[in-house]
Amino acid sequence: MKKLYVRTPEEGLVNITRAVEGILEGHTGLVYLFVPHTTCGLTVQEGADPDVAHDLLARLAELAPRFHPEDRHAEGNTHAHLKSLLTGVFLLLPAERGRLLLGRWQQVFLAEYDGPREREVWVRLL
Known part of the structure; x- marks a missing residue:
């Protein structure tokens, strides 16, 4: 497993497409992405x-x-948990061959709801 570290704003969508592709090393197959956090998420959206x-x-x-x-x-961030x-x-x-197969307008985003923080994205090549 590989890890990406992403600095995030207070709230927003951070494009991580190129960062993910940067660790694919010519991979053909599936790419599993996971964030081990409860107040952010991952999404594919228009970039x-x-x-x-x-x-x-x-x-x-x-x-x-x-x-x-x-x-x-108690932490007052229920909104971030719900968005996640x-x-x-x-x-x-x-x-x-090391490129994500995405639609014309699609990009991969880390969705931050409770930042700013440094988030981890775990990447497993399958």
């Missing part, structure tokens, strides 16, 4: 238009507002 990330984060904020009167979690639940913490992607 060309930054308004997509803005809009997605805005809609997630509506679904899971930062402060909710019924939240009881919605996004998911793993991806399984195809690769060929």
Whole structure:
């Protein structure tokens, strides 16, 4: 297993596509990505238009507002846990000759909901 270390903002989508491809070493097969954290996630989304990330984060904020009167979690980051639940913490992607096989507009993102932090992305080549 290999690890990527990603510095993140307070909240946002961090494009990790090239970083993942940088450790594929010509691999053809599947690439399993996992984040061992409970307040961030992984997603495949459009990477060309930054308004997509803005809009997605805005809609997630509506679904899971930062402060909710019924939240009881002492750290006050229940919103980040819920967003991570919605996004998911793993991806399984195809690769060929060291490149991820993605659609024309697709990129791989680490979705940060409780930063800034240094996050780990675990990478297993299958």
